[in-house]
Amino acid sequence: MQIKGVHTFEKENNMTNDGNTKIHKNIGSVVQILNFRAQHTPDKTAYGMLDAEFNLSEITYSELFLRVSALSSSLSALKIAEGNRCILMFHQGIDFIVSFLACNRIGAVPVPINMPGRNKSLAKWENISMNSQARCIITDKTGVFSLKDMLKNSETLSALPVYSEQEDVSAETISGFNELAFLQYTSGSTGDPKGVMVTHSALMNNLKQIKDKFRFHEDSVMVSWLPFYHDMGLILGILQGIYSGYKVILMNPADFMQQPMNWMKAISAYGATHTTAPNFAYELAADKLEKLTHAELVSISLKSLERAICGAEPVNMNTLLKFNKTAQHFGLREHTLSPGYGLAEASLVVSAYKPGQKAGWLKLNRTDLQSGSIFVIDKGYLGFSQQMTNEAAIGETYLVGNGFVVDEHQLSIRNPEDGTELSEQAIGEICFAGPSVTKGYWNRPEETKNTFPADEETGQVYLRTGDLGFKDTNGELYITGRIKDLIIIRGMNYYPQDIERTAFNAGPDLRVDGAAAFSVQQEGEEKLILIQEVNRSAVRNPQCDKWAKKIREDVLKVHDIPVEIIVFIPPMHIPRTTSGKIQRNKAKLMYLNCEWSKIVGISSLEQIRNSFNVSSEKIDSREALAEFIAGLVARQLAIPTAEIDQNIPFAELGINSMMSLSIRNSLEQAMGFTVPAASLFNYNTVQQMSEHLFSLCNISFNKPVQAKKAADHTVFAQSEFDNCSEDELFELLKKELGETDDAY
Incomplete structure (x- = not known):
């Protein structure tokens, strides 16, 4: 079949030894490869898009x-x-x-x-x-x-x-x-x-390295629900398919968040050989796989998977072990999970594991790690026999390997201050050099110069990633933190200064430029924590509930992310440099180690949500159901049910995809039947949803439910901590945070 407008490239040696079509070496862009594939495999499916009802458009x-x-x-x-x-x-x-x-x-x-x-x-x-x-x-x-x-x-x-x-x-x-x-x-x-300038040459080289790392071929099948505008969703989820010539099955991120099992079902239905997702998605999938009924078990098979790539946010060891433990019952092969590391400035992938390579882990001394040194207590691989780790263990922590550098590139660990290379098992800034490195930042010459310097001895340009890590004795990369305090939650990047600005502008009692935002890992997921100073007059008359409510509303509205815990402290208690810059990493360590000397109050989103208990009062009318749904929404937003306008769309109230998933799960448990995945979008107010669900319900509930009004959560008044010792304050903080100092 000859297609008008397609350039016919040289056809010598068009097939490789493995049966894949050989691309002519002069092709320099993905769109040129598309031309080539349209000429040589015109009727092969390039992409299939699944909708919310699992219908496929190819x-x-x-x-x-x-x-x-x-x-x-x-x-x-x-x-x-x-x-x-x-x-x-x-x-x-x-x-x-x-x-x-x-x-x-x-x-x-x-x-x-x-x-x-x-x-x-x-x-x-x-x-x-x-x-x-x-x-x-x-x-x-x-x-x-x-x-x-x-x-x-x-x-x-x-x-x-x-x-x-x-x-x-x-x-x-x-x-x-x-x-x-x-x-x-x-x-x-x-x-x-900052717009990263990804050149065609850098992109094509990274696509080549990805193909070789993950063993993509023309018979591969990729399933991806990642956003198209995200670097991993765009390159690994879309462009790699054209480069390597395989079929890609795409899903909407919102559909995944509503129905995480559809990801697993798509892998099973289309025989996916590869998939990719952030850490939190594997946590969700593991939870859902554990809860499948006996009848549902037979509908899921993960036998076809060759690589399940995990990246885009910090990787949690227990999450991967949990997924391994659950998914092996559905045919997942050992060592299929593949943690990796990359960033947009490197086009995408910096390091990963090839099939056959086992993902490693290290057990380290926590105190040594926090002081910048490495002491390995134990090490192993993420196999089926590996037991879950005790994340609350004192004095130890676990890191998951992020693979080995891609071919044709160099990975070095350098002193962030002077750029000198460090030896193995020494923590420093991760630096990356080679043809996949991008050109820099659009219209930002100074930042480009600082982030893409040249080596003083060789003259080679390398990328300063801004991330801290080290190479183990075998060259395996481990990530320990971020120099620039970038917050990554559910695969998305958040800059702390933006969140802090939103927070301290939420009210006159909050001290301007007196906030520190960072994330900590809880239950396999990164959660946002905020330390906020209040003005001196506010210390004497604390209104923590009011402040926390406004901060959460504003941060959710502007950044689409919930603040898990807010710690209010007196002015000038956040650690700063001599020039007045906020030391976020130090603030995070103080939070984890309960080292704040004075606390005005603490607001915990989990405590507020837990205060919305389920009663045994019967839902016997549409109005009662509407009140129940309003209570679920209020629980997610951590505000009283009375403040929920039942005629405003959920998205405008501040409900995001993760919150929608939780609301939907609660509705299904309460009503005893499956709530369609698209319901929260098609009936997007409390009134519309209650009318829709009540019309579907023609049976009595075995356990009718209704949401309780939220109780006020605990804060510390000034009088409560004025006479406390430091030890007593530490214990109060531990109790209020639910021992979150053991999150790492």
């Missing part, structure tokens, strides 16, 4: 190429030229892939970012638009008008033209080339966006 290489060609022709006619930056704002779907590749085909530079939510601050999108000097916005063909309406209040964004695919556009042979494949903006910063 597109072949030839169909994908024709759509890319048509859109690139349209964009060219609209005067989108080589080098123009095009913001891609899409709901998860194949339309995004078409637009990304169409930009590449004419030499425009795609800038993938997430779709903004209604009634959310547009500061991040405005700053990215200004920093990238965007020429236009491209979106779903069915969403142009709704997106324009969403952006109408932004002078910056509303000034940009919004384009999409058009019907019946002829595909012309139009091509262009720009050195940049795309700009990858870091996912967390709202006020200071």
Whole structure:
């Protein structure tokens, strides 16, 4: 089959020894590989997109190429030229892939970012638009008008033209080339966006290394639900499929959060050989697999999996062991789990394990590690026989290996102060050199110079990752922390200064520039912790409930993340440098070790949620059901039920995907039947949901339920700690935090 517009590349030695199609060495971009595959395997499925009801929409290489060609022709006619930056704002779907590749085909530079939510601050999108000097916005063909309406209040964004695919556009042979494949903006910063300049050469090399590391081939099948605008979702979840020539089954992240088992079902149904996800997803999957009924057990098989890649956030050893223990009953092979390390500035992958290599772990002395040295107590591999670790054990901690550096690259550990290389098992800054290293940050020459310096002896440019770690004696990489205090939760990056700014601006009693935000690991997941100073007058009249409520509301609204614990302290008690900068890492250690000398009060989200107990009062009307649902929403938001407006959409109230999953699970337990995955989106207010669910219910509940009103949670008044000794204060803090100092 010859497709119009596809360049026929040289065909000598088109097949390798393993039966895979050999790509001509002169091909220099993913869109050129698409041309090649549309010519040689036109009818092979490139992507399949699963919807919430598990229906699959597929597109072949030839169909994908024709759509890319048509859109690139349209964009060219609209005067989108080589080098123009095009913001891609899409709901998860194949339309995004078409637009990304169409930009590449004419030499425009795609800038993938997430779709903004209604009634959310547009500061991040405005700053990215200004920093990238965007020429236009491209979106779903069915969403142009709704997106324009969403952006109408932004002078910056509303000034940009919004384009999409058009019907019946002829595909012309139009091509262009720009050195940049795309700009990858870091996912967390709202006020200071940095766009990583990923070149085609760096991207192509990293795709080559990923193919070799994970043994991808044309018969592989990838299942991914990761966001397309995330570097791992884009490169490993989408572009690697075209590069290696295999089928990719894609899911919507929201559908995964609503139904984590659909991830496992997709792996089983489509015989996936590879999948990838952050640590928290394996924790969710393990929990769900444990709870399957006997009838459901037969519907899941993980025998086909060759690599289950875990990255994008800190990896927890017990999470992987828990998943191993549960998933082996569903056919998961030993050593399939593969932790890895990477970042956007390296294109993506820096280190990982090849099939056959076992992921290692180390048991270290906690005190030595906190002081910057390594003392190995024990070591082993993440096999089925490995027992769960005691994370509360005093004096010891566990680290999971992150693999070995990819081929053709160099991994060094350097002193963050002077750049000198350190020996094995010495903690320093992780540095990475080789052809996958990106070009730097768009329009940020000074930051590019600092992050991508040249080695003084060899002159080779290397990447300063900003992460701390060490290499074991066998060259295996272990991560110990982050120099720049970046917070990573559920695979997303959050900058602490942005969260802190939102927090201390939440009320006049809160001290400006007197906050420290960081994350700690609890139950296999990173949780956000905030230390907030209050003004002197507020110390004498503490209102911790009021302050915590407003902080949580504002942080959730702006950053879409809940604050797990807020510790209120007197002014000037947060550790600072001599120049006045907040020492977040020291504040975190003080929190973990209960070292605060004065505490005004503590607000724990878990305690507030636990105060919403379930009673035995009967739900016998639609109104009673609405009150119950309002109570579930209130529990997630940690506010009184009376403050829930039953006619405001859940998203506008502040309910995110993880909260929706919890609400849905509680509804199913209370009502005794399965609540459809799309319900919280289709019936998105308390009133709509109660009407819908009550109409489905024609039976009596065995255990009718109703939410209780939240009780006030404990805080420490000034009079309670004025006469306490330090030891007594430590014990009070431990009790209030539920022994969270043992989280590490």
